[in-house]
Amino acid sequence: xxxxxxxxxxxxxxxxxxxxxxxxxxxxxxxxxxxxxxxxxxxxxxxxxxxxxxxxxxxxxxxxxxxxxxxxxxxxxxxxxxxxxxxxxxxxxxxxxxxxxxxxxxxxxxxxxxxxxxxxxxxxxxxxxxxxxxxxxxxxxxxxxxxxxxxxxxxxxxxxxxxxxxxxxxxxxxxxxxxxxxxxxxxxxxxxxxxxxxxxxxxxxxxxxxxxxxxxxxxxxxxxxxxxxxxxxxxxxxxxxxxxxxxxxxxxxxxxxxxxxxxxxxxxxxxxxxxxxxxxxxxxxxxxxxxxxxxxxxxxxxxxxxxxxxxxxxxxxxxxxxxxxxxxxxxxxxxxxxxxxxxxxxxxxxxxxxxxxxxxxxxxxxxxxxxxxxxxxxxxxxxxxxxxxxxxxxxxxxxxxxxxxxxxxxxxxxxxxxxxxxxxxxxxxxxxxxxxxxxxx
Numbered sequence: 001x002x003x004x005x006x007x008x009x010x011x012x013x014x015x016x017x018x019x020x021x022x023x024x025x026x027x028x029x030x031x032x033x034x035x036x037x038x039x040x041x042x043x044x045x046x047x048x049x050x051x052x053x054x055x056x057x058x059x060x061x062x063x064x065x066x067x068x069x070x071x072x073x074x075x076x077x078x079x080x081x082x083x084x085x086x087x088x089x090x091x092x093x094x095x096x097x098x099x100x101x102x103x104x105x106x107x108x109x110x111x112x113x114x115x116x117x118x119x120x121x122x123x124x125x126x127x128x129x130x131x132x133x134x135x136x137x138x139x140x141x142x143x144x145x146x147x148x149x150x151x152x153x154x155x156x157x158x159x160x161x162x163x164x165x166x167x168x169x170x171x172x173x174x175x176x177x178x179x180x181x182x183x184x185x186x187x188x189x190x191x192x193x194x195x196x197x198x199x200x201x202x203x204x205x206x207x208x209x210x211x212x213x214x215x216x217x218x219x220x221x222x223x224x225x226x227x228x229x230x231x232x233x234x235x236x237x238x239x240x241x242x243x244x245x246x247x248x249x250x251x252x253x254x255x256x257x258x259x260x261x262x263x264x265x266x267x268x269x270x271x272x273x274x275x276x277x278x279x280x281x282x283x284x285x286x287x288x289x290x291x292x293x294x295x296x297x298x299x300x301x302x303x304x305x306x307x308x309x310x311x312x313x314x315x316x317x318x319x320x321x322x323x324x325x326x327x328x329x330x331x332x333x334x335x336x337x338x339x340x341x342x343x344x345x346x347x348x349x350x351x352x353x354x355x356x357x358x359x360x361x362x363x364x365x366x367x368x369x370x371x372x373x374x375x376x377x378x379x380x381x382x383x384x385x386x387x388x389x390x391x392x393x394x395x396x397x398x399x400x401x402x403x404x405x406x407x408x409x410x411x412x413x414x415x416x417x418x419x420x421x422x423x424x425x426x427x428x429x430x431x432x433x434x435x436x437x438x439x440x441x
Contacts, residue, residue: 001203009421016417019306019402019409023313030317030357034324045320052319053312059360060311062113062272064304067407069279070117071300072293076286080125087125093133094205096126097141101198104145109190111270112149112404117279119145120408128216134206135214139412140422141201143405146398147430148193149361150391151186154270156361157369157391161384167366171373172383179384186388189437193430200429204422242291248284255281303410314359314403321357322367330354331371340379344389344438347372351393352431359403361394389438396434399427 017025027049034040040048073079090096100123108115119142127135150157158180160166166174180186206212241247259278263269287293321327334350335343351368358364368390376386398404400423402416409416 002206004425005204005206005421008424012417012421012424016420019406019416020310020313022402022416023310023317026357027313027317027320030320030326034320034326037329038324038326040324045324048319048323049316050319052323053316055319056311056315056360056363059272060307060315062276063307063311063407065276066113066117066272066279067304067307067410068297068300069276069283070114070121070407071303071411072283072296073279073286074117074121075296075299076283078286083122083125084129087122087129090126090130093130093211094202096130096133097137097201097205098198100126100138101141101144101201102194104142105148105194105197106145108145108147108149109152111154111275112146112152113154113272113275114270115145115149116143116404116407117411119143120411124219124412127214128219132208132211132213134211135412136212136414136418137201137204137206137422139408139414140419140426143408143419143423144197144201144399144426146404147197147395147426148190149398150395151181151190151388153181153268155181155391157365157387157394160362160365161387168369168373171370171377172387175384175387180388180391183384183388185385185437185441188441189392189434192433192437196430196433197426200426201422204425243289245288248287248289248293252281252285255284303407306406306410310403310406318358318360318363318367321354322363327354327358327367328371331368331375335372335375338375338379340381342439343376343379343381344385345435347376347386347389348393348396348435348438351390352397353393355394355397356401359398359401361391364394365390385438392434392438396431397427399423399430 016022031045031049034045034048035042074083090099100119103122104115104119106115107118120139123138123142127133127138149155158175158177161168161172161175162177162180164174235243255277259274259281262274283296284290284293287296330353331350334346338346350372351364354364354368358367365387369387372386372390373383376383400420402409402420405416405419405423409419
């Protein structure tokens with residue numbers, strides 16, 4: 001294990017570029033593939049790229065808000081106290097790694113956006129409490145929980161096909177979550193990963209002299225966001241409004257009232273918008289006054305630059321891959337070597353490969369799903385299992401795809417190459433387990 005980790009870390013530290021440079025390189029690479037393997041002309045590839053460039057604006061804003069609102073909520077005195085108390089539980093670096101992994105897995109199963117933020121913030125808090133813990137492995141462990149998101153309550157593929165009127169309904173019908181998220185097959189994979197991932201992360205804990213330990217003082221942030229000082233008589237009407245606890249309480253209760261109404265009407269149906277709504281209004285309430293809340297937002301926005309500038313490039317990349325027909329060519333190449341016994345395994349692998357170029361669960365299903373479902377229909381194999389294979393393939397290779405790691409990296413103050421060495425080890429080992437499940441179960 002030590003040899004594998006050493007090799008993996010050296011490989012990523014030496015060759016993993018900054019995520020922004022990576023998406024640029026991927027853009028050139030995919031453009032070349034489109035010109036080589038499809039009938040697309042250079043002008044058409046350029047058109048695909050530019051035409052898709054802004055297609056993820058809604059998703060990009062959702063990701064910015066989940067980073068900002070999650071960070072704002074966690075920066076409140078009450079939330080920091082709660083996380084600080086929980087962070088005191090582990091007494092050794094090994095226990096700290098296991099606890100962060102389990103918390104991240106549970107949170108990502110509930111909702112992947114919630115899990116990404118809570119995992120990273122909790123890992124950062126633990127780094128200030130546990131002496132000698134490897135900071136890079138700690139953040140990698142927080143991100144490793146993301147591997148189960150597609151099999152959790154917020155999995156985009158399974159929720160899409162469970163919704164009447166979805167775009168593949170003519171092929172697959174409406175598939176209830178009892179056949180996907182809550183199936184025995186999916187629970188078997190989840191149970192295995194809940195056991196396997198913490199063990200892998202624990203085995204990667206380095207010796208004391210090799211640990212990357214960060215000074216806890218560097219992780220502390222000044223969140224003492226006090227109201228404007230001075231006598232109340234000296235405050236202007238505008239000052240009083242800015243520091244009014246009543247205003248924050250009223251608008252906060254209005255937001256919470258909507259959430260109660262939403263959950264009563266829709267059940268525990270979390271999505272990115274609802275998670276952002278929840279984080280936003282809890283943050284407003286916990287910071288007590290509008291001015292304290294705005295100061296916390298100002299501090300949090302500083303971490304969102306990577307998302308803002310990189311996601312449009314990934315959208316352009318997706319435009320090339322989908323419009324040129326590269327996804328269909330890749331999927332069909334796997335289908336051509338499949339039979340009824342190996343089809344779901346090859347679907348998993350093809351989805352894992354496509355994920356590098358289309359790092360969006362819903363987006364990937366939109367372009368790959370119809371191709372794989374038609375093939376599944378021709379082979380007479382399970383359609384719901386095919387959907388799960390695409391979903392798990394997307395989740396599995398996220399361990400070395402920095403697209404979704406950007407919020408966690410921004411919170412931690414690390415670079416992708418700092419954690420992707422550990423992610424590579426997790427991807428390789430869990431890949432064997434997940435592949436075995438699709439081949440044998």
